[in-house]
Amino acid sequence: MSGRIASPSKRTIFPTLRFRAKIILGFAAVLVISAGSMAFSYFGFERVSAGVGSYRSSVSEADLARNIDRELLAYRSAVKYFVVTGKEDDAKAALDTEASLKNAIDQAVKSAKSPARKESLDKLAKEFSNFSATFAKVLQAKRDSTLLVQNQLQRQANLLKYKLDDVGNNASDSEAQAIEFGTKQVNAQFQTASAAATNFVLTSDQAIATSALARLKFVENSLGAVYSMDEKIVAGLKDAKTILGAYREALEKLIANAKLVDELVTEMSGSAGAILQGATAMKADLVAEQQRLDLESEATIGKTEQLVLMLAIGGTLLGAVLAFLLGT
Known part of the structure; x- marks a missing residue:
């Protein structure tokens, strides 16, 4: 039981x-x-x-x-x-x-x-704004240079050539030989200076620009050495000097624009480096986050x-x- x-x-x-x-x-x-x-x-x-x-x-x-x-x-x-x-x-x-x-x-x-990443991207966007603003200045400077070449440099070069030919053709018999020799010398020197200026336009090399300005000084001296008693020839030579001055002024503006472009390009390199650094840091942070x-x-x-x-x-x-x- x-x-x-x-x-x-x-x-x-x-x-x-x-x-x-x-x-x-x-x-x-x-x-x-x-x-x-x-x-x-x-x-x-x-x-x-x-x-x-x-x-x-x-x-x-x-x-x-x-x-x-x-x-x-x-x-x-x-x-x-x-x-x-x-x-x-x-x-x-x-x-x-x-x-x-x-x-x-x-x-x-x-x-x-994340707020931190957004903040870094905002800084990156600011650097991009600086970069694009600088490039806009470069763009304007290059366009101004193109207009200077087309409307000033080439035009003044052609005008000077025609004016020198006109002075030689209008010289009297008594001055013809001296005037012709002087204008040909001026024209030859100007062609050399013009070639240097054209080379500078293509390369933006400041050494070539310095050489072109120095050659223009020789042209100016040679033009001042041409002497005439004929008022018409004197007026023509004066016009030639004015044209040469306008040519030199246009070239100096081109040189200044080229220097400005070089400075702006250097500034853009800094902004581009900051953008690249920001993007690289963001990628590294994201890779670390992915691993975590x-x-x-x-x-x-x-x-x-x-x-x-x-x-x-x-x-x-x-x-x-x-x-x-x-x-x-």
């Missing part, structure tokens, strides 16, 4: 539970364990999902930083090429690449998530796996204990 009576300790654990209630209690325990496992899995997945989202955003920002690098390289190349050629087609190409770089920077600013997010995701996955495994083992043990207790 005593063999069929349950232990008092076991009886006091579930004193009033019937068999049906024991089944319900066990099922509820299983549900609680399952819910706990799913909750841990869900929150772990959410953390991993958030990490993946941040990683994708970081990759997207890194792509935009690379776009800035690429567009900046294209812009600098186009600007340098225009500075050398001065052609309007090359100016248009440079302005097109400028618009592309501005678009790349604007997209990066809009996509920036990768490590955090791996750590979260590992912790979630451990928690789920521990919960499964604990649930199994708890289920076994409950099954034993409820069964008795």
